[in-house]
Amino acid sequence: MKQMDGTADTPELVQLYDDFAAISTSPLWTQRDDLMPMAPSPKAVPHVWRWKQLFDIAERSGELVPVGRGGERRAIGLANPGLPGTAYATPTLWCAIQYLGGHETAPEHRHAQNAFRFVIEGEGVWTVVNGDPVAMRRGDLLLTPGWHFHGHHNDTDQPMAWIDGLDVPLSHYTDVGFFEFGSERVTDEASPPVSRNERLWAHPGLRPLSELEQRVSSPLMAYRWEHTDRALAEQLALEDEGQPATVEQGHAAIRYVNPTTGGDVMPTLRAEFHRLRAGASTPVRHEVGSSVWQVFEGTGVVLLAGEENQLEKGDLFVVPSWTPWSLVADSQLDLFRFNDGPVIDKLGFTRTYLPGQA
Amino acid sequence: MKQMDGTADTPELVQLYDDFAAISTSPLWTQRDDLMPMAPSPKAVPHVWRWKQLFDIAERSGELVPVGRGGERRAIGLANPGLPGTAYATPTLWCAIQYLGGHETAPEHRHAQNAFRFVIEGEGVWTVVNGDPVAMRRGDLLLTPGWHFHGHHNDTDQPMAWIDGLDVPLSHYTDVGFFEFGSERVTDEASPPVSRNERLWAHPGLRPLSELEQRVSSPLMAYRWEHTDRALAEQLALEDEGQPATVEQGHAAIRYVNPTTGGDVMPTLRAEFHRLRAGASTPVRHEVGSSVWQVFEGTGVVLLAGEENQLEKGDLFVVPSWTPWSLVADSQLDLFRFNDGPVIDKLGFTRTYLPGQA
Amino acid sequence: MKQMDGTADTPELVQLYDDFAAISTSPLWTQRDDLMPMAPSPKAVPHVWRWKQLFDIAERSGELVPVGRGGERRAIGLANPGLPGTAYATPTLWCAIQYLGGHETAPEHRHAQNAFRFVIEGEGVWTVVNGDPVAMRRGDLLLTPGWHFHGHHNDTDQPMAWIDGLDVPLSHYTDVGFFEFGSERVTDEASPPVSRNERLWAHPGLRPLSELEQRVSSPLMAYRWEHTDRALAEQLALEDEGQPATVEQGHAAIRYVNPTTGGDVMPTLRAEFHRLRAGASTPVRHEVGSSVWQVFEGTGVVLLAGEENQLEKGDLFVVPSWTPWSLVADSQLDLFRFNDGPVIDKLGFTRTYLPGQA
Amino acid sequence: MKQMDGTADTPELVQLYDDFAAISTSPLWTQRDDLMPMAPSPKAVPHVWRWKQLFDIAERSGELVPVGRGGERRAIGLANPGLPGTAYATPTLWCAIQYLGGHETAPEHRHAQNAFRFVIEGEGVWTVVNGDPVAMRRGDLLLTPGWHFHGHHNDTDQPMAWIDGLDVPLSHYTDVGFFEFGSERVTDEASPPVSRNERLWAHPGLRPLSELEQRVSSPLMAYRWEHTDRALAEQLALEDEGQPATVEQGHAAIRYVNPTTGGDVMPTLRAEFHRLRAGASTPVRHEVGSSVWQVFEGTGVVLLAGEENQLEKGDLFVVPSWTPWSLVADSQLDLFRFNDGPVIDKLGFTRTYLPGQA
Incomplete structure (x- = not known):
């Protein structure tokens, strides 16, 4: 136990803390910095x-x-x-x-x-x-x-x-x-x-006239690889032609969406697919909210909180909230990602940090 | 001129009506039934x-x-x-x-x-x-x-x-x-x-991660026939399998949508494509708002305010607001339609009437 | 009649134009500049x-x-x-x-x-x-x-x-x-x-728990003067205290809103109340959409397309679309305004021009 | 450890379960019923x-x-x-x-x-x-x-x-x-x-024209008692006059809202105030999400999962998710409530159960 100013406990104080527990209460001042850290401090680890x-x-x-x-x-x-x-x-x-x-x-x-x-x-x-x-x-x-x-x-x-x-x-x-x-x-x-x-x-830009209501979750239950693959290939081809299409140089990505809203496929889960050209890398990002990634194809490295991890096909990794991460592609590197982005966004907690940003 | 109760005009009344005009005013009571009809009474004709x-x-x-x-x-x-x-x-x-x-x-x-x-x-x-x-x-x-x-x-x-x-x-x-x-x-x-x-x-259910904002108008500028045709064919095939998919028996239809919202392609214009099986017909509908239709393929009949009109490929027809219409397909009948539906919906004036509905 | 390039009509052209009318059509090229002006060119006048x-x-x-x-x-x-x-x-x-x-x-x-x-x-x-x-x-x-x-x-x-x-x-x-x-x-x-x-x-920031749905129009049917007057007086008092509160120096204003959405009171009509301090004036504005104003109290001047109009209590004036307007207050000047702002906004046509803006 | 069908563990199985842990994994089948109960089964207690x-x-x-x-x-x-x-x-x-x-x-x-x-x-x-x-x-x-x-x-x-x-x-x-x-x-x-x-x-139905954007949280920071009290008194008076106004007979309530949206005051927290007439009671409710209540004035009883608790001024109680609760008022009973309703609603998990409902 400690007081707010760090001085030693008196018998009265010891009694006070005992009495807190006896009536199912607990003081904020002894736990504020743990409960409310300066930035997210997750127990989950990369x-x-x-x-x-x-x-x-x-x-x-x-x-x-x-x-x-x-x-x-x-x-x-x-x-x-x-x-x-x-x-x-x-x-x-x-x-x-x-x-x-x-x-x-x-x-x-x-x-x-x-x-x-x-x-x-x-x-x-x-x-x-x-x-x-x-x-x-x-x-x-x-x-x-x-x-x-x-x-x-x-x-x-x-x-x-x-x-x-x-x-x-x-x-x-x-x-x-x-x-x-x-x-x-x-x-x-x-x-x-x-x-x-x-x-x-699954018809781009078309919806059945018999189904005009917005849906909380996507009515489309299958997002096929041939569409994902083509969308990513086109982004990289457009980049080659000098057009804006990718997230950043050499990094194509799509988000899977609910065709009745254009938003996330389900109210709590976001799903994306990322493709890095061989040799490409991403800047170090901090994001509020946690993600799981799976390597779909290719080899590369993920830096998680500064630590390098070699990646091969099928490997999975987690990025806890606010943990800095970046990817480096040896070969072309294809990755599936899902996260709790819709939760973070809807509850108003979204923040992203990229070094060099204001 | 007339009074509200239909009695004859007095010299004072004649003077009053002259004076209305002189100060750029006009009484409601002489025009209320024209301005505010019991139901839409368009000047535009079918x-x-x-x-x-x-x-x-x-x-x-x-x-x-x-x-x-x-x-x-x-x-x-x-x-x-x-x-x-x-x-x-x-x-x-x-x-x-x-x-x-x-x-x-x-x-x-x-x-x-x-x-x-x-x-x-x-x-x-x-x-x-x-x-x-x-x-x-x-x-x-x-x-x-x-x-x-x-x-x-x-x-x-x-x-x-x-x-x-x-x-x-x-x-x-x-x-x-x-x-x-x-x-x-x-x-x-x-x-x-x-x-x-x-x-x-144009990838079903996918959007570029570099473009996550909602757009007032669709960022997709081309809706290709092969997608439209397939979507309609699938609706009819699903109907054949006993599944809900069509607007009504024998009547398949899609709405073209903005993939960032699932809503109309542009803020003032709605676009749809309809397909009727040979022999199918639609119930008589009254809708607030006006439409233009074009026959894309096939032959049939449109009833416009009770009058039959034979239709061939390319023919165009308009349905003014609240004008009853129905379609009858001789062959398979494919039609494109556009209307002011987004305007009517957003301004809160939407109403549809189908005989037999409450 | 004229051709697109302004050359004289030939007999074939004259016949063509006759035939347009005969089949209920009309060429765009003779009317494009009238139908689609460089900027709104209303028939309505100030x-x-x-x-x-x-x-x-x-x-x-x-x-x-x-x-x-x-x-x-x-x-x-x-x-x-x-x-x-x-x-x-x-x-x-x-x-x-x-x-x-x-x-x-x-x-x-x-x-x-x-x-x-x-x-x-x-x-x-x-x-x-x-x-x-x-x-x-x-x-x-x-x-x-x-x-x-x-x-x-x-x-x-x-x-x-x-x-x-x-x-x-x-x-x-x-x-x-x-x-x-x-x-x-x-x-x-x-x-x-x-x-x-x-x-x-009519309780600020409170709604009945029995009425939680969004409404297309406000469920509140009366907006009382004492609330409007107080809101405007507070804005000017805050301005005096150096706080941001007014639209611009000396110009307080409120919008009447639907408490279930915070948006306009009705889907087609926007209503506002404006108060200018004695001696205040507003910059010249161009706005898409038309407005009607009524002087509630005070005297001043409205400039409509450059022309000065003296205003007294109860006077009404209209500002057609894109017509430049500004107000000058002699005494404290209170004005009610309504317009078609919700229509313009929802249909995506909103534009405002203030001299000096990019 | 147990198999999915409840049979006894073999040495191979014991080894398998050890190996799960060794590579930081854990089988679903031993914990599915705990993780995914038939209905919410909170650790938090009333x-x-x-x-x-x-x-x-x-x-x-x-x-x-x-x-x-x-x-x-x-x-x-x-x-x-x-x-x-x-x-x-x-x-x-x-x-x-x-x-x-x-x-x-x-x-x-x-x-x-x-x-x-x-x-x-x-x-x-x-x-x-x-x-x-x-x-x-x-x-x-x-x-x-x-x-x-x-x-x-x-x-x-x-x-x-x-x-x-x-x-x-x-x-x-x-x-x-x-x-x-x-x-x-x-x-x-x-x-x-x-x-x-x-x-x-804090002006009912009015917002400053200088502040027209929707805000994630309410810009109004104080909801005053005189407004809350009056709103509740009016609901009960309207009920006396035979008008719909209360949640149910003898139970008035308001939700505190963000005036820029009509929705909850903050993205994660909902706040309400309830008033029961002396002698009134509420039906037993089950709600997804958890609440904290405080008695503001009066005496009564809260039933929490079937157990009666006497209430006096200032007493606080929690209702964990899906815990049945009802209130009985001895005197007029005023209560403040807050809960995680916006979270539950936005994530699509809302459910309420009232006995007798379908």
């Missing part, structure tokens, strides 16, 4: 997870742990070393590798939490979202917004793995979650190459 | 223009009237018979056929008025919007939002014709227009198949 | 109406013309000399003096058009809006948003006059109006000093 | 704090602990018994009693966190917000939105106590906070009865 290790342990789980009702998913969460006792990548973000063996099914359920999957390799699984089977293929982003029923089934003999992203830590912390079990099997076992929601919504 | 006639007269204009600075465009406006002395399709909408001979150029200018072009046939012209050459091909919608420089040049030996849509009547009426001359030639004579704005923006 | 003249003719109308069903209101509209044949103050705005004799009633009706009243002098009339009697007193702004039933009754032996503002010209031009007759007498003849809507809504 | 105890310990703190730079405030936080080791009222909300002796000053600082004060009794302190001295009086709500400098000084010989509300727990959890020290003394020691922001903004 960390890199290696895809080979993740995939290997997921494969072993596939052999040892059946998927089914109750546990619901064979998903292995990234557990930030700074947040012991949890499987949280950051205070707001959950990220897991999910593994589904040949002909396995992850049963249907729905929850208030928002979720997506991003596919680093493989294909053959369909995620069925509110009864609409959505093929999962390399490079695709697949959404399951809050309170949409969803299950996954593997239509092949081969296992498949991908990453899941959810707002579970934030939802758990703020006590907003609801959960409901659905069918043990997926409600539509068809395996169409294109889902119905894509057929309605 | 009317059909035949594409063959329009194209023929445009071709003759091409021979007789050079295009150039001052007149600016070889555009022939639809002049609603109910609005004599103007070239207005409706009180808010301008619609013209524009014709550009082989290797001709319509000089660059910009204006506060919003404009678009829709192409019913042909190709070979590039519209250059703020320096970005945009190819014009059959079925495409091309935007030139307010205060964007634009000119057109024909890169071929063949003439080309299309329709222009603008908010000129509304802008003129409300005194909001500005105009500025630009280059006499287009500022970029390249003829790329795809414009730079498309390369940045 | 004009001043004298309150004494208006009141006198209203009084004579009170003697000669009964108020009642059909004509509905004893309202005498300002007829802009530049817009002959109409009773329009500007292309978008209607403004009238309304006069109601002792114990007279103006029957109830409702219409899609938005309306308000502003009281320059007197009291004793209640306007009953959707059954809620609203006292009208000097300096008050009273709303009757679109499709709200309203009637007026004079509870005293004395006549009362005020001004009405409506969007009738715009509504008529765009064909959006609906009208419905209501009770011939007001549905609540009580004469409370404060209306129910004020009791719910 | 709890009541007694004003007399709080005030007494604050007074003792006033004698023993000086206020000053570093500790910054003599504020004693409510520490939810379900959240040991923190001084959090709920996972998102901080609430403290703050005590300032005669002529004491709490130094100026600013932080990203949003804050307010609510005054249950006393007066004589001015909180100086961005240099603007704001008097604090019984029944007032005073805002200090994020990144506004603020300090407090007591202008009298008497101590004063009030409650502070902040989003500290949420801000700390999500790592969004910044902090900056300011002047050790308040930058303006004047003691005006009304602050400058009130003089600009």
Whole structure:
């Protein structure tokens, strides 16, 4: 205990502090600098997870742990070393590798939490979202917004793995979650190459006249790799032609958006894809809010709080709030990113710092 | 003159009415029912223009009237018979056929008025919007939002014709227009198949990270026929599969939207494309606000205030405010439509009536 | 007729122009500069109406013309000399003096058009809006948003006059109006000093928990003089204390707003109140959109397109779009203003020019 | 450890679980039901704090602990018994009693966190917000939105106590906070009865023309008791007259709002005031999100998860997420409430349950 001015405690003071606790109170002055730091001082730490290790342990789980009702998913969460006792990548973000063996099914359920999957390799699984089977293929982003029923089934003999992203830590912390079990099997076992929601919504600049309302979450559940790849390639080609198109020299990027608003795909989660030319690097950035990145293709380095980390395909890393980061591309470097940007923006806490900026 | 109760005028009353005029005033009670009718009572009338006639007269204009600075465009406006002395399709909408001979150029200018072009046939012209050459091909919608420089040049030996849509009547009426001359030639004579704005923006559900602000008008200047056609075909296919997708049975439709908002492409103009299956028809609708339609392909009938009008490819018709209309498709019937819907919506005057609705 | 390049007409050209008309078309090139001027070139002209003249003719109308069903209101509209044949103050705005004799009633009706009243002098009339009697007193702004039933009754032996503002010209031009007759007498003849809507809504920064939705129009129907007067006095007092509060030196002003949005009171009409200190003047402004002003108290001068007009209490003047205006206050000068600002803003046509600005 | 189907662990499984931890991962299936409960299952518990105890310990703190730079405030936080080791009222909300002796000053600082004060009794302190001295009086709500400098000084010989509300727990959890020290003394020691922001903004339905932008937080920093009291009294009077005005029979309530938007006063915190007639009660409600209530005046009972708690003036209680609550008024019962409603709403997690609703 200490007084505000740092002088020693008297018996009266000791008694006072005891009495605080006795009536379920606690003084601000002993904890102000911890609770309200000069700048964000996260417990979560920067960390890199290696895809080979993740995939290997997921494969072993596939052999040892059946998927089914109750546990619901064979998903292995990234557990930030700074947040012991949890499987949280950051205070707001959950990220897991999910593994589904040949002909396995992850049963249907729905929850208030928002979720997506991003596919680093493989294909053959369909995620069925509110009864609409959505093929999962390399490079695709697949959404399951809050309170949409969803299950996954593997239509092949081969296992498949991908990453899941959810707002579970934030939802758990703020006590907003609801959960409901659905069918043990997926409600539509068809395996169409294109889902119905894509057929309605994946047309650039067009929307169905039967669906004119703004939606809280995107009605488009699949963002296909061929579109992402082309958008990034065009940005770099435009840059070559001397046109403004990239974030900064050699750094192309897109944000996945809700076509009914132009804003983020889900109310709590932002998703982006970044491409750096071989040899390009980004300036050191500080951003409020936390991110998870996955290398999709290529090799390079990420500097996290000044420390260099080599990156290979599939590697995942987290950038806690206000942790300085920058990327250096050895080869062309493709990365998927998701973060809690919509939360930070809507609550009015957005700040970014780039050295050299006012 | 009449009193409010219809009794005859006295000398004092006659004097009073003279005195109204003398001090630039006018009584409401003699004109209330005209000014404020029980339901919209437009002066504009329903009317059909035949594409063959329009194209023929445009071709003759091409021979007789050079295009150039001052007149600016070889555009022939639809002049609603109910609005004599103007070239207005409706009180808010301008619609013209524009014709550009082989290797001709319509000089660059910009204006506060919003404009678009829709192409019913042909190709070979590039519209250059703020320096970005945009190819014009059959079925495409091309935007030139307010205060964007634009000119057109024909890169071929063949003439080309299309329709222009603008908010000129509304802008003129409300005194909001500005105009500025630009280059006499287009500022970029390249003829790329795809414009730079498309390369940045025409990716479904993706937006460049370098462009995150909402825009008043769409940053996408070209909506290509292949996307429109596919979107409509998918709606009908989904309907065949028993899924909700169409506006009503046999009636597919899309709205062209601003990808930064999901809303209308420009602040004063709404654009849509409709497809009816052969044999389908729509219920009779009354809508506040006026529309211009063009048949893109197919044959059918439009009922306008109860009167049947046969429709062929290219025919244009207007539906004044609150005029009942319905469509009947003989063959598959494809139609482009534009209207003042964003104006009506934003000013709070939206109403629709379908028989049988409460 | 003329060609785009000004050369003389040939017989073929004469025939062409005849044929344009025959098929209800009209060429753009002969009218482009008129339809699309370099800057707004309104037909409406700046004009001043004298309150004494208006009141006198209203009084004579009170003697000669009964108020009642059909004509509905004893309202005498300002007829802009530049817009002959109409009773329009500007292309978008209607403004009238309304006069109601002792114990007279103006029957109830409702219409899609938005309306308000502003009281320059007197009291004793209640306007009953959707059954809620609203006292009208000097300096008050009273709303009757679109499709709200309203009637007026004079509870005293004395006549009362005020001004009405409506969007009738715009509504008529765009064909959006609906009208419905209501009770011939007001549905609540009580004469409370404060209306129910004020009791719910006129508390600064507070809203009823039972009414949390955004409203297209303000739910507050009365903006009382004592609040307006105090707000303006405080701005000038703050200015005296060296604080930012006024629009510019010596020029205080408030905008009336919808408490559910902070935006304009109605979707088509903006209302403001301005106060200039004695001796103050405003820089010359050009604004897109048209305004009507009324002097509430004091004397001064308005420059309209360079011409000086002396102003006294009650005088009304219009400022057409882009017409330069400035005010000079002899005494403290209080003015009410309304305009079509929400229309101009929402349709993306807003521009303001102040000399010396970039 | 357990498998998804509950069978016993094998050595391979034990090894697998060890290996999860070794590479900073953690399986979902062992924790899914805890992380993603069927309905919110907060660790925070319902709890009541007694004003007399709080005030007494604050007074003792006033004698023993000086206020000053570093500790910054003599504020004693409510520490939810379900959240040991923190001084959090709920996972998102901080609430403290703050005590300032005669002529004491709490130094100026600013932080990203949003804050307010609510005054249950006393007066004589001015909180100086961005240099603007704001008097604090019984029944007032005073805002200090994020990144506004603020300090407090007591202008009298008497101590004063009030409650502070902040989003500290949420801000700390999500790592969004910044902090900056300011002047050790308040930058303006004047003691005006009304602050400058009130003089600009506290006029119902009026806003300064010099301040037309939407603000993330309210520009009005003081919500005075006389307005709140009158608004509630009017709602009950209207209810007596048979008019819709209250939330439900005998239950009047207002929400404090940002006059530039009509929405919540700050982006993370909602504030309301409720009044129940003597004898009235509210139905049992479940709400997503957590609240803190304080009795302002009167006596009654709050049922929290079925348990009755007697309430007296000044008592504070928390309602964790989805905890059923209802109020019963013995006398007229006035209560202040704040919660994380804007967070829940903006992130799309809003749900309310009232028995008998679908």
